[in-house]
Amino acid sequence: MIAGSQGFAGYLRRDLLLAYRRRGEVASPLIFFVLVSTLIPLGISPDSARLAELAPGIIWVMALLATLLSTETLFASDYQDGSLEQLLISPQLLALSVLGKIVAHWLVTGLPLTMVSPLIGVMLSLPAEGLLPLMASLALGTACLSLIGAVGAALTVSLRKGGLLLSVLVIPLYMPVIIFGSAAVQAAVDGLNWLGPLAVLGAMLSAAVALCPLAIAGALRLVSNN
Amino acid sequence: MASGRNWNWFHRMGSPRWFYETTGRWLPWLWVLTLGLMLTGLVWGLAFAPQDAKQGNSFRIIYLHVPASFLALAGYYLMAIAGAIGLIWKMKLSYMVMKSAAPIGAALTFIALFTGAVWGKPTWGTYWVWDARITSMLILLFLYLGVLALQYAFHSQETGNKASAILALVGTVNIPIIYKSVDWWYTLHQPATIKFTSAPSMHPDMFQPLLVMIVAMYSFYALALILHTRVEILRRERKASWVRELALQAEPGGVAQ
Numbered sequence: 001m002i003a004g005s006q007g008f009a010g011y012l013r014r015d016l017l018l019a020y021r022r023r024g025e026v027a028s029p030l031i032f033f034v035l036v037s038t039l040i041p042l043g044i045s046p047d048s049a050r051l052a053e054l055a056p057g058i059i060w061v062m063a064l065l066a067t068l069l070s071t072e073t074l075f076a077s078d079y080q081d082g083s084l085e086q087l088l089i090s091p092q093l094l095a096l097s098v099l100g101k102i103v104a105h106w107l108v109t110g111l112p113l114t115m116v117s118p119l120i121g122v123m124l125s126l127p128a129e130g131l132l133p134l135m136a137s138l139a140l141g142t143a144c145l146s147l148i149g150a151v152g153a154a155l156t157v158s159l160r161k162g163g164l165l166l167s168v169l170v171i172p173l174y175m176p177v178i179i180f181g182s183a184a185v186q187a188a189v190d191g192l193n194w195l196g197p198l199a200v201l202g203a204m205l206s207a208a209v210a211l212c213p214l215a216i217a218g219a220l221r222l223v224s225n226n
Numbered sequence: 227m228a229s230g231r232n233w234n235w236f237h238r239m240g241s242p243r244w245f246y247e248t249t250g251r252w253l254p255w256l257w258v259l260t261l262g263l264m265l266t267g268l269v270w271g272l273a274f275a276p277q278d279a280k281q282g283n284s285f286r287i288i289y290l291h292v293p294a295s296f297l298a299l300a301g302y303y304l305m306a307i308a309g310a311i312g313l314i315w316k317m318k319l320s321y322m323v324m325k326s327a328a329p330i331g332a333a334l335t336f337i338a339l340f341t342g343a344v345w346g347k348p349t350w351g352t353y354w355v356w357d358a359r360i361t362s363m364l365i366l367l368f369l370y371l372g373v374l375a376l377q378y379a380f381h382s383q384e385t386g387n388k389a390s391a392i393l394a395l396v397g398t399v400n401i402p403i404i405y406k407s408v409d410w411w412y413t414l415h416q417p418a419t420i421k422f423t424s425a426p427s428m429h430p431d432m433f434q435p436l437l438v439m440i441v442a443m444y445s446f447y448a449l450a451l452i453l454h455t456r457v458e459i460l461r462r463e464r465k466a467s468w469v470r471e472l473a474l475q476a477e478p479g480g481v482a483q
Contacts, residue, residue: 001354062480151392151393151396155389155392155393156376156378156379158378158380158385159379163375165333165375165379167377168371168373168375169372169393171368172365172369172372172397172400172404173367173396173397173400173404175365175404175407175408176400176403176404176406176407179407179408179409179410179411180410183410185416200407204403211399215392215395215396218392219389219392220390221386222385222389223385225385225387
């Protein structure tokens with residue numbers, strides 16, 4: 001075990017426990033995802049052929065917005081109650097502790113979104129062969145979104161109206177993820193090979209796991225200094 | 227010490243006062259160069275370059291569109307590099323350059339998008355298409371706006387500097403990924419009705435004024451960046467004695483302390 005890496009397991013356990021104790025808060029991105037997805041047929045058309053055509057893109061956009069919504073709170077409560085300071089002065093590797101928090105965040109947002117997505121897929125008449133690629137791409141993609149979003153959340157944690165700014169900072173960076181995520185689902189629906197876009201998502205996730213915690217650690221040190 | 231002497235220029239460059247005084251001597255020349263090149267390029271391109279066989283006169287907007295797009299992209303890298311220098315060597319001046327580069331870059335990106343839309347109407351029959359290059363430029367505009375917004379979001383100048391430098395660096399890592407994925411996305415969805423009509427190779431009579439305009443735009447960018455940075459230096463260093471002396475010299479009624 002790398003010296004100073006207990007922070008990863010420690011923060012993973014702590015954040016999961018906190019999430020378990022605030023179950024209502026955890027459910028809200030999920031409810032948002034389901035609710036907004038039901039607006040689509042009402043706004044566009046209940047015609048299943050048209051919905052099926054739009055479904056991959058719509059589900060991905062909704063998942064992205066739901067993740068964005070939950071990202072705002074990633075460091076906020078820690079910043080307010082002062083435990084972020086404890087995280088910063090602890091002898092553990094900051095980047096790894098932060099990674100622990102992000103993994104916990106994905107386990108309580110990205111993973112449930114992935115689990116619920118087939119239901120939304122069926123409701124929006126997504127063809128059956130698109131369901132497995134939808135879940136696979138969301139599993140990898142939401143992890144990317146959590147990591148990238150955490151950089152924005154760390155930069156804006158000390159700001160009173162950080163939420164709107166967070167979306168301005170983060171949505172341009174989300175774009176590659178949504179392109180390849182919805183492309184994987186679309187390829188499967190069209191009967192093409194969908195492993196290619198999925199592999200690109202995996203590559204993006206690897207790069208994000210390696211780089212984002214460093215940027216987040218830098219941002220947290222900076223923001224907490226004043 | 228040899229190593230000390232080698233780095234002297236670097237540390238001197240970090241001094242806002244040195245920058246202010248040196249660029250003050252450059253400015254008249256830079257103005258002459260920019261205006262001269264700009265006028266030559268525009269008159270040559272707009273009045274003397276031959277008409278395009280297919281597009282007629284509407285192609286002439288290329289003389290603004292292409293140079294602006296060049297500088298919009300190059301400006302992002304300049305901004306990010308300035309931010310990185312600030313983070314690594316804790317140099318005040320490079321943060322000022324970074325902050326000045328953001329609005330100029332955003333404006334050039336907007337000009338590139340706007341002239342592209344104006345050009346698109348007669349050529350493609352529509353103001354906007356979701357083409358790979360246009361979409362990447364739009365994302366670039368959003369990246370610039372993010373850096374600008376973050377810069378002004380903090381009360382502390384120091385935090386705003388460093389936060390936007392981190393964001394600019396994260397954006398730099400992402401630009402090639404964004405560019406490649408938008409390219410890929412476009413080839414997947416390529417609409418059949420719209421194609422670039424202009425041939426990739428240009429006639430020298432059309433290309434030479436374009437080259438002049440590109441150089442002119444680089445020169446204009448340098449000028450705009452220096453002017454912005456000088457204002458930023460005066461604003462941030464307003465408590466420094468040399469700035470106060472400067473202000474007193476500029477104002478005849480000022481009282482020497």
